[in-house]
Amino acid sequence: MASVINVNLPQQSYEIAIAPSGIDKLGEYMSGLKLGKKVLLVSNPMIYKHYGERASASLKAAGFEVSELTLPPGERYKTPNSVQKIYDTALENRIERSSTMVALGGGVIGDMTGFAAATWLRGINFVQVPTTLLAMVDAAIGGKTGVNHPQGKNLIGAFHQPRLVLIDPDVLKTLPMREFRAGMAEVIKYGVIWDAKLFAEIEESKHLNQIRYVKPEFIDSILTRSCQAKADVVSKDEKEAGLRAILNYGHTIAHAVESLTGYRVVNHGEAVAIGMVAAGQIAVELGMWQKEDTQRQYALIEKAGLPTKLPAGVDIEAIIEALQLDKKVEAGKVRFILPTQIGVVTITDSVPTDTIRQVLQGMQSDS
Ligand SMILES: NC(=O)c1ccc[n+]([C@@H]2O[C@H](COP(=O)([O-])OP(=O)(O)OC[C@H]3O[C@@H](n4cnc5c(N)ncnc54)[C@H](O)[C@@H]3O)[C@@H](O)[C@H]2O)c1
Ligand SMILES: O=C(O)C(=O)C[C@@H](O)[C@H](O)[C@H](O)COP(=O)(O)O
Numbered sequence: 468m469a470s471v472i473n474v475n476l477p478q479q480s481y482e483i484a485i486a487p488s489g490i491d492k493l494g495e496y497m498s499g500l501k502l503g504k505k506v507l508l509v510s511n512p513m514i515y516k517h518y519g520e521r522a523s524a525s526l527k528a529a530g531f532e533v534s535e536l537t538l539p540p541g542e543r544y545k546t547p548n549s550v551q552k553i554y555d556t557a558l559e560n561r562i563e564r565s566s567t568m569v570a571l572g573g574g575v576i577g578d579m580t581g582f583a584a585a586t587w588l589r590g591i592n593f594v595q596v597p598t599t600l601l602a603m604v605d606a607a608i609g610g611k612t613g614v615n616h617p618q619g620k621n622l623i624g625a626f627h628q629p630r631l632v633l634i635d636p637d638v639l640k641t642l643p644m645r646e647f648r649a650g651m652a653e654v655i656k657y658g659v660i661w662d663a664k665l666f667a668e669i670e671e672s673k674h675l676n677q678i679r680y681v682k683p684e685f686i687d688s689i690l691t692r693s694c695q696a697k698a699d700v701v702s703k704d705e706k707e708a709g710l711r712a713i714l715n716y717g718h719t720i721a722h723a724v725e726s727l728t729g730y731r732v733v734n735h736g737e738a739v740a741i742g743m744v745a746a747g748q749i750a751v752e753l754g755m756w757q758k759e760d761t762q763r764q765y766a767l768i769e770k771a772g773l774p775t776k777l778p779a780g781v782d783i784e785a786i787i788e789a790l791q792l793d794k795k796v797e798a799g800k801v802r803f804i805l806p807t808q809i810g811v812v813t814i815t816d817s818v819p820t821d822t823i824r825q826v827l828q829g830m831q832s833d834s
Protein backbone atom coordinates (compact mmCIF):
# COMPACT_ATOMS: atom_id res chain seq x y z
CA MET A 468 0.00 0.00 0.00
CA ALA A 469 1.19 3.50 -0.82
CA SER A 470 1.85 6.03 1.89
CA VAL A 471 2.18 9.78 1.52
CA ILE A 472 4.24 12.42 3.32
CA ASN A 473 3.59 16.08 2.60
CA VAL A 474 6.22 18.75 2.12
CA ASN A 475 4.31 21.90 3.06
CA LEU A 476 5.70 25.07 1.54
CA PRO A 477 4.40 28.62 1.13
CA GLN A 478 4.48 28.55 -2.69
CA GLN A 479 4.10 24.98 -3.88
CA SER A 480 3.59 22.03 -1.55
CA TYR A 481 4.08 18.50 -2.83
CA GLU A 482 3.78 14.86 -1.94
CA ILE A 483 6.39 12.23 -1.29
CA ALA A 484 4.58 9.05 -2.33
CA ILE A 485 6.10 5.77 -1.15
CA ALA A 486 4.53 3.23 -3.48
CA PRO A 487 5.59 -0.36 -4.21
CA SER A 488 5.72 -0.82 -8.02
CA GLY A 489 5.50 2.98 -8.21
CA ILE A 490 7.66 3.04 -11.36
CA ASP A 491 4.74 1.50 -13.26
CA LYS A 492 2.38 4.15 -11.88
CA LEU A 493 4.57 7.19 -12.65
CA GLY A 494 2.26 8.36 -15.46
CA GLU A 495 -0.80 8.00 -13.22
CA TYR A 496 0.82 9.97 -10.40
CA MET A 497 1.91 12.72 -12.78
CA SER A 498 -1.50 12.93 -14.51
CA GLY A 499 -2.96 14.26 -11.29
CA LEU A 500 -0.62 17.26 -11.37
CA LYS A 501 -1.98 18.98 -14.51
CA LEU A 502 1.37 19.13 -16.28
CA GLY A 503 2.03 19.81 -19.97
CA LYS A 504 2.27 16.82 -22.32
CA LYS A 505 6.02 16.81 -22.86
CA VAL A 506 8.38 15.01 -20.53
CA LEU A 507 12.16 14.72 -20.62
CA LEU A 508 13.24 11.62 -18.70
CA VAL A 509 16.86 11.80 -17.47
CA SER A 510 18.70 8.77 -16.13
CA ASN A 511 21.98 6.89 -16.45
CA PRO A 512 22.50 3.82 -18.66
CA MET A 513 22.55 1.30 -15.78
CA ILE A 514 19.41 2.63 -14.09
CA TYR A 515 17.70 3.05 -17.45
CA LYS A 516 18.43 -0.61 -18.24
CA HIS A 517 16.66 -1.69 -15.07
CA TYR A 518 13.75 0.76 -14.91
CA GLY A 519 13.77 3.23 -17.82
CA GLU A 520 11.44 1.40 -20.16
CA ARG A 521 8.88 0.77 -17.43
CA ALA A 522 8.92 4.44 -16.41
CA SER A 523 8.64 5.54 -20.02
CA ALA A 524 5.81 3.09 -20.79
CA SER A 525 3.87 4.30 -17.79
CA LEU A 526 4.26 7.93 -18.89
CA LYS A 527 3.21 7.15 -22.47
CA ALA A 528 0.18 5.16 -21.28
CA ALA A 529 -0.90 8.27 -19.37
CA GLY A 530 -0.67 10.36 -22.55
CA PHE A 531 2.73 12.03 -22.08
CA GLU A 532 5.14 12.54 -25.01
CA VAL A 533 8.46 11.27 -23.72
CA SER A 534 12.00 12.11 -24.78
CA GLU A 535 14.94 10.53 -22.99
CA LEU A 536 18.56 11.19 -22.09
CA THR A 537 21.10 9.06 -20.25
CA LEU A 538 24.20 10.61 -18.70
CA PRO A 539 27.37 8.84 -17.55
CA PRO A 540 27.17 7.55 -13.96
CA GLY A 541 29.10 8.91 -10.99
CA GLU A 542 29.79 12.02 -8.97
CA ARG A 543 32.66 12.93 -11.34
CA TYR A 544 30.01 13.67 -13.95
CA LYS A 545 27.96 15.98 -11.71
CA THR A 546 29.22 18.91 -13.75
CA PRO A 547 27.99 21.89 -15.79
CA ASN A 548 28.96 19.88 -18.87
CA SER A 549 26.39 17.15 -18.06
CA VAL A 550 23.75 19.81 -17.46
CA GLN A 551 24.61 21.27 -20.88
CA LYS A 552 23.67 17.87 -22.35
CA ILE A 553 20.28 18.11 -20.65
CA TYR A 554 19.78 21.61 -22.15
CA ASP A 555 20.77 20.33 -25.61
CA THR A 556 18.25 17.50 -25.40
CA ALA A 557 15.59 19.88 -24.08
CA LEU A 558 16.20 22.14 -27.07
CA GLU A 559 16.11 19.30 -29.60
CA ASN A 560 12.82 18.08 -28.18
CA ARG A 561 11.26 21.53 -27.76
CA ILE A 562 10.81 21.19 -24.03
CA GLU A 563 8.42 24.02 -23.11
CA ARG A 564 7.51 25.99 -20.00
CA SER A 565 4.67 23.58 -19.17
CA SER A 566 6.88 20.51 -19.74
CA THR A 567 8.44 18.37 -17.03
CA MET A 568 11.90 16.98 -16.45
CA VAL A 569 11.84 13.64 -14.64
CA ALA A 570 14.93 12.45 -12.78
CA LEU A 571 15.11 8.66 -12.63
CA GLY A 572 18.18 7.82 -10.59
CA GLY A 573 20.29 8.50 -7.54
CA GLY A 574 21.24 11.85 -6.08
CA VAL A 575 23.63 12.66 -8.92
CA ILE A 576 20.94 12.42 -11.61
CA GLY A 577 18.43 14.12 -9.30
CA ASP A 578 20.65 17.10 -8.48
CA MET A 579 21.61 17.68 -12.14
CA THR A 580 18.13 17.22 -13.58
CA GLY A 581 16.71 19.48 -10.89
CA PHE A 582 19.26 22.16 -11.74
CA ALA A 583 18.49 21.88 -15.46
CA ALA A 584 14.77 22.18 -14.64
CA ALA A 585 15.45 25.19 -12.40
CA THR A 586 17.25 27.03 -15.18
CA TRP A 587 15.71 25.83 -18.47
CA LEU A 588 13.37 28.62 -19.68
CA ARG A 589 13.92 30.11 -16.18
CA GLY A 590 12.30 27.16 -14.48
CA ILE A 591 10.05 24.28 -15.52
CA ASN A 592 8.34 21.39 -13.72
CA PHE A 593 10.42 18.69 -12.20
CA VAL A 594 9.63 15.24 -10.76
CA GLN A 595 11.97 13.08 -8.70
CA VAL A 596 11.93 9.28 -9.00
CA PRO A 597 14.82 8.34 -6.71
CA THR A 598 16.40 4.91 -7.16
CA THR A 599 19.02 4.83 -4.37
CA LEU A 600 18.26 4.71 -0.66
CA LEU A 601 20.21 7.94 -0.27
CA ALA A 602 18.16 9.76 -2.87
CA MET A 603 14.88 8.37 -1.48
CA VAL A 604 15.53 9.57 2.06
CA ASP A 605 17.36 12.78 1.26
CA ALA A 606 18.51 14.00 -2.17
CA ALA A 607 15.12 13.85 -3.93
CA ILE A 608 13.40 15.92 -1.23
CA GLY A 609 13.74 19.62 -0.48
CA GLY A 610 14.71 21.23 -3.75
CA LYS A 611 18.48 21.61 -3.40
CA THR A 612 19.74 21.11 -6.95
CA GLY A 613 23.12 21.69 -8.51
CA VAL A 614 26.51 20.53 -9.73
CA ASN A 615 30.12 20.56 -8.55
CA HIS A 616 32.77 23.14 -9.43
CA PRO A 617 36.30 21.74 -9.98
CA GLN A 618 37.25 23.41 -6.67
CA GLY A 619 34.34 22.31 -4.56
CA LYS A 620 31.20 20.30 -4.08
CA ASN A 621 27.74 21.66 -5.03
CA LEU A 622 29.08 25.18 -5.48
CA ILE A 623 26.75 25.86 -8.43
CA GLY A 624 23.04 25.38 -7.88
CA ALA A 625 19.55 26.62 -7.17
CA PHE A 626 16.62 25.86 -4.92
CA HIS A 627 13.93 24.36 -7.12
CA GLN A 628 11.28 22.14 -5.58
CA PRO A 629 9.98 19.04 -7.35
CA ARG A 630 6.24 18.74 -8.03
CA LEU A 631 6.32 15.14 -6.81
CA VAL A 632 8.73 12.65 -5.26
CA LEU A 633 7.76 9.09 -6.18
CA ILE A 634 9.60 6.42 -4.22
CA ASP A 635 9.32 2.81 -5.38
CA PRO A 636 11.05 0.79 -2.63
CA ASP A 637 11.14 -2.28 -4.92
CA VAL A 638 13.99 -0.76 -6.94
CA LEU A 639 16.29 -1.16 -3.94
CA LYS A 640 16.50 -4.85 -4.89
CA THR A 641 19.07 -4.03 -7.56
CA LEU A 642 21.00 -1.46 -5.51
CA PRO A 643 24.62 -2.48 -4.82
CA MET A 644 25.35 -3.08 -1.12
CA ARG A 645 27.86 -0.23 -0.99
CA GLU A 646 25.16 2.20 -2.15
CA PHE A 647 22.70 0.84 0.41
CA ARG A 648 25.25 1.56 3.15
CA ALA A 649 25.81 5.06 1.76
CA GLY A 650 22.08 5.71 2.15
CA MET A 651 22.23 4.45 5.73
CA ALA A 652 24.68 7.26 6.53
CA GLU A 653 21.99 9.89 5.82
CA VAL A 654 19.42 7.78 7.72
CA ILE A 655 21.74 7.70 10.76
CA LYS A 656 22.13 11.47 10.29
CA TYR A 657 18.37 11.94 10.84
CA GLY A 658 18.63 9.80 13.97
CA VAL A 659 21.32 12.07 15.41
CA ILE A 660 19.87 15.44 14.37
CA TRP A 661 16.12 14.91 14.70
CA ASP A 662 14.70 11.52 15.58
CA ALA A 663 16.16 9.66 18.55
CA LYS A 664 13.60 6.84 18.08
CA LEU A 665 14.91 6.24 14.56
CA PHE A 666 18.44 6.08 15.98
CA ALA A 667 17.34 3.46 18.54
CA GLU A 668 15.49 1.48 15.86
CA ILE A 669 18.65 1.23 13.75
CA GLU A 670 20.64 0.22 16.83
CA GLU A 671 18.21 -2.64 17.41
CA SER A 672 18.14 -3.87 13.80
CA LYS A 673 20.08 -6.95 12.80
CA HIS A 674 22.09 -7.62 9.62
CA LEU A 675 22.29 -3.95 8.80
CA ASN A 676 25.06 -4.36 6.27
CA GLN A 677 23.57 -7.39 4.50
CA ILE A 678 20.78 -5.97 2.37
CA ARG A 679 19.34 -9.35 1.45
CA TYR A 680 18.59 -9.98 5.13
CA VAL A 681 17.21 -6.52 5.83
CA LYS A 682 13.51 -6.88 6.58
CA PRO A 683 11.02 -5.00 4.35
CA GLU A 684 9.36 -3.59 7.49
CA PHE A 685 12.70 -2.06 8.47
CA ILE A 686 13.05 -0.48 5.01
CA ASP A 687 9.50 0.89 5.23
CA SER A 688 10.18 2.33 8.63
CA ILE A 689 13.50 4.02 7.76
CA LEU A 690 12.02 5.41 4.54
CA THR A 691 8.99 6.84 6.31
CA ARG A 692 10.82 8.26 9.33
CA SER A 693 13.65 9.75 7.24
CA CYS A 694 11.37 11.31 4.63
CA GLN A 695 9.21 12.72 7.45
CA ALA A 696 12.29 14.21 9.13
CA LYS A 697 13.43 15.86 5.91
CA ALA A 698 9.91 17.09 5.09
CA ASP A 699 9.54 18.56 8.60
CA VAL A 700 12.81 20.49 8.41
CA VAL A 701 12.34 21.72 4.83
CA SER A 702 8.73 22.77 5.57
CA LYS A 703 10.02 24.92 8.42
CA ASP A 704 12.94 26.49 6.52
CA GLU A 705 12.85 25.96 2.76
CA LYS A 706 15.97 27.94 1.80
CA GLU A 707 18.30 27.33 4.73
CA ALA A 708 17.81 30.64 6.49
CA GLY A 709 18.54 28.84 9.77
CA LEU A 710 17.18 25.47 10.90
CA ARG A 711 17.73 23.65 7.59
CA ALA A 712 21.50 23.81 8.10
CA ILE A 713 21.10 20.90 10.55
CA LEU A 714 20.63 18.64 7.50
CA ASN A 715 24.25 19.47 6.78
CA TYR A 716 25.40 17.54 9.88
CA GLY A 717 28.63 15.72 8.94
CA HIS A 718 28.78 17.50 5.58
CA THR A 719 31.24 20.27 6.45
CA ILE A 720 34.13 17.81 6.51
CA ALA A 721 32.44 15.32 4.13
CA HIS A 722 32.38 17.74 1.21
CA ALA A 723 36.05 18.66 1.71
CA VAL A 724 37.02 14.96 1.76
CA GLU A 725 34.95 14.11 -1.33
CA SER A 726 36.36 16.98 -3.32
CA LEU A 727 40.00 16.53 -2.22
CA THR A 728 39.88 12.86 -3.25
CA GLY A 729 38.47 13.72 -6.69
CA TYR A 730 35.17 11.88 -5.98
CA ARG A 731 36.99 8.60 -6.63
CA VAL A 732 37.72 7.22 -3.18
CA VAL A 733 34.62 7.64 -1.03
CA ASN A 734 31.04 8.16 -2.13
CA HIS A 735 28.84 10.86 -0.59
CA GLY A 736 27.32 8.66 2.11
CA GLU A 737 30.74 7.33 3.15
CA ALA A 738 32.08 10.88 3.36
CA VAL A 739 29.08 11.89 5.50
CA ALA A 740 29.81 8.96 7.85
CA ILE A 741 33.41 10.19 8.26
CA GLY A 742 32.14 13.76 8.73
CA MET A 743 29.68 12.68 11.43
CA VAL A 744 32.42 10.85 13.35
CA ALA A 745 34.52 14.04 13.18
CA ALA A 746 31.65 16.33 14.22
CA GLY A 747 30.75 14.00 17.09
CA GLN A 748 34.33 14.02 18.34
CA ILE A 749 34.58 17.81 18.01
CA ALA A 750 31.41 18.11 20.12
CA VAL A 751 32.96 15.87 22.79
CA GLU A 752 36.23 17.87 22.77
CA LEU A 753 34.21 21.07 23.28
CA GLY A 754 32.31 19.50 26.19
CA MET A 755 28.99 19.69 24.31
CA TRP A 756 28.29 15.97 23.88
CA GLN A 757 28.65 12.96 26.19
CA LYS A 758 31.40 10.53 25.31
CA GLU A 759 28.92 7.62 25.57
CA ASP A 760 26.72 9.18 22.88
CA THR A 761 29.56 9.68 20.44
CA GLN A 762 30.47 6.05 21.05
CA ARG A 763 26.89 5.03 20.25
CA GLN A 764 27.08 7.00 17.00
CA TYR A 765 30.49 5.49 16.16
CA ALA A 766 29.21 1.96 16.83
CA LEU A 767 26.17 2.51 14.62
CA ILE A 768 28.25 3.86 11.76
CA GLU A 769 30.55 0.83 12.04
CA LYS A 770 27.58 -1.53 12.24
CA ALA A 771 26.26 -0.07 8.99
CA GLY A 772 29.58 -0.96 7.36
CA LEU A 773 30.55 2.68 6.87
CA PRO A 774 34.04 4.19 7.23
CA THR A 775 35.09 5.96 10.43
CA LYS A 776 38.60 7.04 9.39
CA LEU A 777 39.87 9.52 6.82
CA PRO A 778 40.92 8.02 3.49
CA ALA A 779 44.67 7.34 3.36
CA GLY A 780 46.80 10.19 2.11
CA VAL A 781 44.34 13.05 2.57
CA ASP A 782 46.23 16.05 3.88
CA ILE A 783 44.67 17.49 7.04
CA GLU A 784 45.79 21.06 6.29
CA ALA A 785 44.17 20.73 2.85
CA ILE A 786 40.90 19.70 4.53
CA ILE A 787 41.10 22.69 6.86
CA GLU A 788 41.69 24.99 3.89
CA ALA A 789 38.85 23.40 1.89
CA LEU A 790 36.42 24.07 4.77
CA GLN A 791 36.53 27.72 3.68
CA LEU A 792 34.60 26.73 0.52
CA ASP A 793 31.68 25.38 2.53
CA LYS A 794 28.43 27.20 1.77
CA LYS A 795 27.77 27.74 5.47
CA VAL A 796 30.88 29.93 5.88
CA GLU A 797 30.01 33.47 6.98
CA ALA A 798 32.56 36.27 7.30
CA GLY A 799 35.25 33.60 6.89
CA LYS A 800 33.95 31.59 9.87
CA VAL A 801 33.33 27.88 9.34
CA ARG A 802 30.03 26.72 10.81
CA PHE A 803 29.58 23.24 12.25
CA ILE A 804 26.47 21.32 13.19
CA LEU A 805 27.28 19.61 16.50
CA PRO A 806 25.20 17.13 18.50
CA THR A 807 24.29 17.84 22.12
CA GLN A 808 22.11 14.72 22.60
CA ILE A 809 21.02 11.90 20.29
CA GLY A 810 18.22 13.63 18.35
CA VAL A 811 19.36 17.21 19.07
CA VAL A 812 22.04 19.35 17.40
CA THR A 813 23.18 22.93 17.56
CA ILE A 814 24.86 25.22 14.99
CA THR A 815 28.10 26.94 15.95
CA ASP A 816 30.78 29.04 14.28
CA SER A 817 33.21 28.95 17.18
CA VAL A 818 35.08 25.69 16.77
CA PRO A 819 38.82 26.40 17.19
CA THR A 820 40.86 25.28 14.18
CA ASP A 821 43.19 23.46 16.55
CA THR A 822 40.30 21.30 17.74
CA ILE A 823 39.40 20.42 14.15
CA ARG A 824 43.06 19.60 13.44
CA GLN A 825 43.42 17.44 16.54
CA VAL A 826 40.22 15.49 15.83
CA LEU A 827 41.21 14.90 12.19
CA GLN A 828 44.68 13.74 13.27
CA GLY A 829 42.99 11.13 15.46
CA MET A 830 41.00 9.94 12.44
CA GLN A 831 43.94 9.26 10.11
CA SER A 832 43.91 5.80 8.60
CA ASP A 833 47.03 4.70 10.43
CA SER A 834 46.08 6.17 13.84
N1 LIG B 1 19.94 17.63 -3.12
C1 LIG B 1 20.08 17.14 -1.92
O1 LIG B 1 19.40 17.55 -0.96
C2 LIG B 1 21.06 16.04 -1.70
C3 LIG B 1 21.02 15.30 -0.52
C4 LIG B 1 21.93 14.26 -0.36
C5 LIG B 1 22.84 13.96 -1.37
N2 LIG B 1 22.83 14.70 -2.50
C6 LIG B 1 23.75 14.37 -3.60
O2 LIG B 1 23.43 13.07 -4.06
C7 LIG B 1 24.57 12.47 -4.64
C8 LIG B 1 24.75 11.07 -4.11
O3 LIG B 1 23.62 10.33 -4.51
P1 LIG B 1 23.60 8.74 -4.49
O4 LIG B 1 24.19 8.24 -3.25
O5 LIG B 1 22.22 8.35 -4.86
O6 LIG B 1 24.65 8.36 -5.62
P2 LIG B 1 24.53 8.19 -7.21
O7 LIG B 1 23.47 9.01 -7.76
O8 LIG B 1 25.91 8.37 -7.73
O9 LIG B 1 24.11 6.65 -7.36
C9 LIG B 1 25.00 5.67 -6.88
C10 LIG B 1 25.16 4.51 -7.86
O10 LIG B 1 24.03 3.67 -7.76
C11 LIG B 1 23.58 3.30 -9.07
N3 LIG B 1 22.14 3.04 -8.92
C12 LIG B 1 21.21 3.94 -8.61
N4 LIG B 1 20.02 3.34 -8.40
C13 LIG B 1 20.21 2.03 -8.63
C14 LIG B 1 19.37 0.90 -8.54
N5 LIG B 1 18.11 0.98 -8.12
N6 LIG B 1 19.89 -0.31 -8.86
C15 LIG B 1 21.20 -0.41 -9.22
N7 LIG B 1 22.06 0.62 -9.27
C16 LIG B 1 21.56 1.83 -8.98
C17 LIG B 1 23.96 4.48 -9.92
O11 LIG B 1 24.09 4.10 -11.27
C18 LIG B 1 25.28 4.91 -9.32
O12 LIG B 1 26.33 4.19 -9.90
C19 LIG B 1 25.74 13.38 -4.29
O13 LIG B 1 26.07 14.16 -5.40
C20 LIG B 1 25.19 14.26 -3.20
O14 LIG B 1 25.83 15.51 -3.17
C21 LIG B 1 21.97 15.73 -2.69
O1 LIG C 1 18.88 19.21 2.11
C1 LIG C 1 19.79 19.76 2.74
O2 LIG C 1 19.68 20.92 3.15
C2 LIG C 1 21.05 19.04 3.01
O3 LIG C 1 22.01 19.64 3.49
C3 LIG C 1 21.09 17.58 2.69
C4 LIG C 1 22.48 17.02 2.45
O4 LIG C 1 22.40 15.63 2.76
C5 LIG C 1 22.92 17.12 1.00
O5 LIG C 1 24.11 16.39 0.82
C6 LIG C 1 23.03 18.49 0.40
O6 LIG C 1 23.22 18.42 -0.99
C7 LIG C 1 24.17 19.31 0.94
O7 LIG C 1 23.90 20.62 0.62
P1 LIG C 1 25.00 21.76 0.49
O8 LIG C 1 24.17 23.00 0.59
O9 LIG C 1 25.95 21.62 1.62
O10 LIG C 1 25.65 21.58 -0.81
Ligand SMILES: [Zn+2]
Pocket residue numbers: 605653718735739
Ligand atom coordinates in the same frame (compact mmCIF):
# COMPACT_ATOMS: atom_id res chain seq x y z
ZN1 LIG D 1 24.14 14.58 2.06
